[in-house]
Amino acid sequence: MEKCAVCGVDAKQKCAGCNLIFYCSREHQVIDWKKAHKKSCKCFEFESNDILGRYMIAKRDIKPGEIILKEKPMIIGPKTISHPICLGCHKSLIPIENDYYKCSKCTWPLCGKSCENSEYHKDECKLYCEKNFKSSIKFCESAKAESSYCVIMPIRALLLKKSKPKVYEEFSKLVSHLEQRISTKLYEALRINLAQFITNFIQFPNVTEKEILNIAGRFDTNCFEVILPSKKIKARGIYLETAMMAHECVPNTKHFVDENFEMRVFATIPIAKGQKILTSYTHPLKTTIERRLGIKQAKCFDCICTRCIDPTEMSTFASSIKCTACNNGVLTSIDPLENLSDWKCTNCSQKMPGMKVFQVLNEIKIKMENLNKKSVQDCEKFLNDHEHILPNGSVFVVDVKYALCLLYGNVDGFLFKDLSQVQIERKMKLCEEMIKLLSIFEPGISNSVLNTQFELEACKIVLKRNDSSKEKLLKVYNQLITSSEGKSLLETRLKRIPI
Numbered sequence: 001m002e003k004c005a006v007c008g009v010d011a012k013q014k015c016a017g018c019n020l021i022f023y024c025s026r027e028h029q030v031i032d033w034k035k036a037h038k039k040s041c042k043c044f045e046f047e048s049n050d051i052l053g054r055y056m057i058a059k060r061d062i063k064p065g066e067i068i069l070k071e072k073p074m075i076i077g078p079k080t081i082s083h084p085i086c087l088g089c090h091k092s093l094i095p096i097e098n099d100y101y102k103c104s105k106c107t108w109p110l111c112g113k114s115c116e117n118s119e120y121h122k123d124e125c126k127l128y129c130e131k132n133f134k135s136s137i138k139f140c141e142s143a144k145a146e147s148s149y150c151v152i153m154p155i156r157a158l159l160l161k162k163s164k165p166k167v168y169e170e171f172s173k174l175v176s177h178l179e180q181r182i183s184t185k186l187y188e189a190l191r192i193n194l195a196q197f198i199t200n201f202i203q204f205p206n207v208t209e210k211e212i213l214n215i216a217g218r219f220d221t222n223c224f225e226v227i228l229p230s231k232k233i234k235a236r237g238i239y240l241e242t243a244m245m246a247h248e249c250v251p252n253t254k255h256f257v258d259e260n261f262e263m264r265v266f267a268t269i270p271i272a273k274g275q276k277i278l279t280s281y282t283h284p285l286k287t288t289i290e291r292r293l294g295i296k297q298a299k300c301f302d303c304i305c306t307r308c309i310d311p312t313e314m315s316t317f318a319s320s321i322k323c324t325a326c327n328n329g330v331l332t333s334i335d336p337l338e339n340l341s342d343w344k345c346t347n348c349s350q351k352m353p354g355m356k357v358f359q360v361l362n363e364i365k366i367k368m369e370n371l372n373k374k375s376v377q378d379c380e381k382f383l384n385d386h387e388h389i390l391p392n393g394s395v396f397v398v399d400v401k402y403a404l405c406l407l408y409g410n411v412d413g414f415l416f417k418d419l420s421q422v423q424i425e426r427k428m429k430l431c432e433e434m435i436k437l438l439s440i441f442e443p444g445i446s447n448s449v450l451n452t453q454f455e456l457e458a459c460k461i462v463l464k465r466n467d468s469s470k471e472k473l474l475k476v477y478n479q480l481i482t483s484s485e486g487k488s489l490l491e492t493r494l495k496r497i498p499i
Contacts, residue, residue, distance in 0.1 A: 003022065012024075013026070018043055056244045058272065066267050074167060076226060085234070088118030090235040176214045226257045242279075249307040253267055285402075287319035309337060320391055323346075330345070330391050416497060477490060
C-alpha cells in the first residue's frame with residue numbers, strides 16, 4: 001500500500017498530474033500542492049549526454065492527447081528581421097493616416113496608446129527614453145522587413161539581468177552555438193550593428209560583445225515561433241522547458257501557442273516511461289537533404305534521427321526519384337547522412353551522383369514554390385508533369401495531393417455541388433492515400449490527417465456510401481476545433497457539404 005506524502009498513512013488517492021505521489025485525503029493533497037508538489041508535479045524529467053546535451057524523458061507512461069507541459073514565455077518579441085509589429089501586443093501593424101502609431105515616449109511603432117504600458121514594452125521604453133533613441137521605422141506600401149528589430153529581444157534579455165537575475169541566469173544556460181555562428185554573414189552584421197548599438201549607444205554596463213552575440217545565438221538556437229493568424233501575430237519566444245525537448249523528424253509530440261502566448265505541448269502517440277519526449281524543428285514534407293541542411297543552419301547540429309538515416313524514409317521513398325533506366329525502381333541514397341553520396345536504384349544497378357539528384361530535386365522544389373496550390377487545375381497539372389520522375393510517396397507529391405484533398409469541394413468551380421461522381425471519387429482516392437502517408441510522417445494525433453479524414457467523410461456523405469459518415473465527420477470536426485485556430489474556416493467547410 002502506498003503512503004500519504006503528508007502524514008505517511010496508507011493512501012489510495014493518486015496525484016492525477018504526475019501519477020507518482022499518493023494522499024490519504026483531498027485536504028492533504030491541497031496542503032502538499034501549496035507546500036512543495038506544485039513545482040515538482042510533472043510527467044517528465046531531464047537527463048543529459050554528450051550528444052544531446054539536456055533532454056526530456058517521460059517519468060511515467062503518457063497517453064496520446066495528454067498535455068505534457070504548459071509554459072509562459074521567458075522572453076517574447078520580434079524576429080531578428082521582422083515586418084513592422086507592435087512591441088506591446090506583437091500584432092502586425094496597421095497604418096493610421098499613412099503612418100504607424102508611435103509610442104509617445106520612445107517613438108517605436110505600436111498599434112495604439114494602450115500598448116505603451118504593456119508589460120513587454122514598458123521597461124525597454126524607459127531605457128530608450130533615457131538614451132534619447134528615436135525609431136526610424138515608417139510605413140511604406142511595400143511593408144518591408146525591418147532589421148532594426150534585431151535589437152529588441154537582446155535588450156529584453158539584458159533587462160532581465162537587473163530585474164530578474166535568476167531568470168537571466170537560467171536563460172544564460174541555454175546553448176548558443178556561437179563558435180559555429182560567428183563566421184556567418186548574419187553574425188558579422190550583428191557584431192557590427194547589434195553589438196555596437198548596445199555597447200556604444202545604449203551603453204549597458206558590464207556587457208561585452210561576446211555576451212551580446214551569445215544572447216543572439218541563444219535566441220536563434222532555442223526560440224519557438226509564435227504564430228496566431230487570427231490575431232495577425234508573428235513573433236518568437238523562449239520557452240525554457242519546451243526548449244529542452246530533443247529533435248526527431250518524426251516526433252511524439254505537437255505544440256501550439258495560445259492567445260495568451262502560453263505554450264502547450266501534448267503527446268501525439270503513447271510515450272512510455274523512460275522514453276525521450278521529442279519535438280521537430282522542421283516540416284515533415286521536406287526531403288532529407290533539405291531537412292538536414294535546414295536544421296544544420298538554424299540549430300547547428302546534424303540530424304541523425306530514424307527517418308534521416310533510413311534511405312527509404314519508412315518505405316515512403318519521400319526524397320526519392322524514379323529510376324529512368326529500368327522504369328521499375330526508385331533511386332535512394334547509399335548514405336543518407338552524406339549529402340553528396342551516390343544514389344542507387346532499388347531494382348537495377350543504376351547509380352546517379354548525389355549532386356545530380358540534388359539538382360533534380362531542387363528544380364522540382366523551385367517549381368513547387370511557384371505553384372498556385374489554390375488552383376485545382378495547376379495542382380493536377382503538376383502531378384501529371386512529374387508522374388514520370390516522382391514516386392507516390394514523394395514529399396512533393398504528398399504536398400500537392402494534400403492540397404487537392406482540401407481544394408475539391410471547397411473552392412469556386414469545384415464545390416461539392418459542382419463535382420461529378422468521377423471527381424468526388426478522385427477526391428476520395430486522394431484522401432485515402434494521403435491518410436496512409438501522412439500518418440507515417442505525423443503518427444498519432446495530426447491536424448493534417450484529421451483534415452483529410454474530414455474531407456473523406458464529406459465525400460461519403462455526398463455519395464451516400466456510409467450511414468455513419470455524418471457522425472464521423474462531426475467527431476473529426478470537434479477534434480479539429482480543439483486543436484486549431486481555424487474554427488470559422490471549418491464551419492465554412494462544413495456548410496459546403498450537402499448534409
